[in-house]
Amino acid sequence: METKKSPRILVFSTDKISDPGIDQAGLRKIHYSPTVYTISLPCSSGIKPRWVMRAFEQGFDGVFIAADGHECSYSSRCPEFTNKIIEECQKQMTAKGISPKRIRMAAICSVCAEPFASHMANFTKILAELS
């Protein structure tokens, strides 16, 4: 009974930093689209492109990587690794006719409730325009 089709977004967050930031958005009742689903991982550099492709196969409209950026406690090269993963995803997406704009990344800190909500609003808008 979903009335208007809001774009479905899969978020990959990180256990120690960005997922607590997303939790905080809820805690403070800072709203974002209810068609946003989150999977938390230890580090954004561990996302396999096949998972991203699975999301598109399953009808997700976009994938958002809530990365730790330079705050990552595992590796100072985290942004570089995560970027490479995104490039690989975009290559596979383009091959399947999926717009590379459907994957995005931003650093989300452990108290970044508002930035997360505004990233979601922005991405929702971009995805709505794409379809």
Place this chain on the structure above:
Amino acid sequence: MEEKKKKQRIGVYICHCGGNISDYVDVEQLRDIVGQEENVAVSKNVMFACADSNQKEMIKDIQEKQLDGIVVASCSPKLHLHTFRGVAERAGLNPYNYVQVNVREQCSWAHSDHPDQASYKAAGLIRAGIRRVSSSEALTNIEVKATKSVVVIGAGVAGMRAAIDLARMGNQVVLVEKEPVAGGQMAGKGPVFPTNQKGQELVDTLLGEIRKLSKITLFTSATVDKVTGSIGNFKVDVRVNGTPGEVMSFPAGAILVTTGYESYAPKEGEYGFTEGSRVITMKEFDKLVDSSNGSLSYQGKAVKTIAYIYCVGMRQTKGENKYCSRSCCTAAIHSSITVHEKFKGIKAFHLYRDIRTYGKNEILYEKSSKLGDTYLMYQEKEPPQVVQGKNIVNVKIKDSLTRKRELELDADLVVLVTGMVPRKDSQDIANKLKIPIGSDKFFNEIHPKLRPVETVINGVFLGGSCQGPKNITESVQSAMAASAKINAIIRKDTLELEPIVARIDAEACTWCGKCQEVCEYDAIFQIETNGKVVASVNDPVCKGCGICAPICPADAIDIAQYTNDEIEGMIDGFSQQVDLNVEKGKSGQEGDAGGMKDFPQIWKSIMEDLLEEPKTIPQIAASLQQPSELVTWHLMTMNKYYIVESAGIDDNDEYFLYKLKNQAK
């Protein structure tokens, strides 16, 4: 890798959280829908999943109904993951066959503005949890032998104290100091409050104890070169005798960082600070006082009037150091008293922003006031103006306690009360140990109140002011807390680590070495198995970050608890079709303020009253004809729930104005 058999008898518990979830999510309907899933044996609603009574009931269910996996849909896993892992364990189920689904922070609360859609999302989240648990593996914690030795980095007061404590508890200690002598910042201090012992005396006392303890080895002019390994078994390479020097390796069960701070160095010209001027820092002033006898003079001229300027380089609204350095107010006032006690006829002016002599230190403030010291308050926006004259320094201040009257004084000496800033080499230490640095550039603990001396890196601890400004007492306290914490961990022969590590599928692996290249922890090595060279993981060293997994061209690596089956199962679960019967707007309405369900009538009246322009509490009270206490009470609650926000101060500088949050201008 383990059996790939899917779980067949899963228990699902959907929590009301006393309304926090069930006010927005139709938990009863979800229970019924989920209960129809083939592999779900139990599906229940609970008022509070974390309650003791429910935990007991879960244990009963697990044992009686032979559940092979459990899902609790409740709050964030950060709160209760370990609670329910414990429940599983007590019931005889492997704790890793438990999955927590976050339907509060990431669903009912986040979407309280769309309760109809929150139920759909919750259904997806719970089904993802069921799929995840159905692919979950029973895992065993990794056991490692712990070395009963500790490397302490930095031999200031915190490091020396910790070394002594750790050695007395039976541990070998290697104490590494960068400078040629131990003692750190404390060594240079004159008499300190409250015992009036000199810093060097305290250092000598601690060094005397260190000499008596054969378990401590102190290296001066030594630095940490490289750290490898992990909790229980670190290997710390120490460069001794300066650079190039010689590198020695020490085993360590844990590492304690007590690298301390640096004093803020005023910029050239800041409050007239420059080479050869009569404007000096607190540190230089303390040395001058300590080495002078009979009379106090500077650059050959007697010092009779001293102006202390506080908060130099600290509490910068726009600058880098936003924090208060805590100890400098006390230090400056203590020095001022020492000066009075040592030399006669000295006038002291304290130009401060706020005096923060907390706790017992307040005694000093009182004492200094009684001694006739003059306190003048300035605002950050209008700092004192310092002009260097011939043998005299002219200081102008707008005293905010006398309606910003401009006062002028001629001082023989201006002392800049500077605070603590992070050490310049802290980034180097952070890189070597992989510990995070906070926005204030000091090292970050896991949690300032609940886990104040631990870092996210297992086995690496913090003590003293490398973590943020601390006075000597506080530094010693944190160092002792860290020592006790370290000892509690390494005194056991074996440590248990979470088995969240990378695993290699030896059949699929063709050894290209890419995983080894990216692993910063040297956890991956080459082995030969069945005549084939493949990668293998050193479990206790692996941090489970997963960086190696997407790099592998053969997809031969996965991380326990984050396998392809588990993650892809979750994605499928999110996407499964759900048929829910939800009334639109059943609870709450789209776009209602802050998603509050049944707010009192007065909130509505307040919101209507604020529609046109921001108002103060007395104004709202007058227009609603309600007592101002009642308006205050409700307005504060609305403020807490982000319905209203402050809009500055009224024209009379009397009351705060309030406006509706997100109100268009």
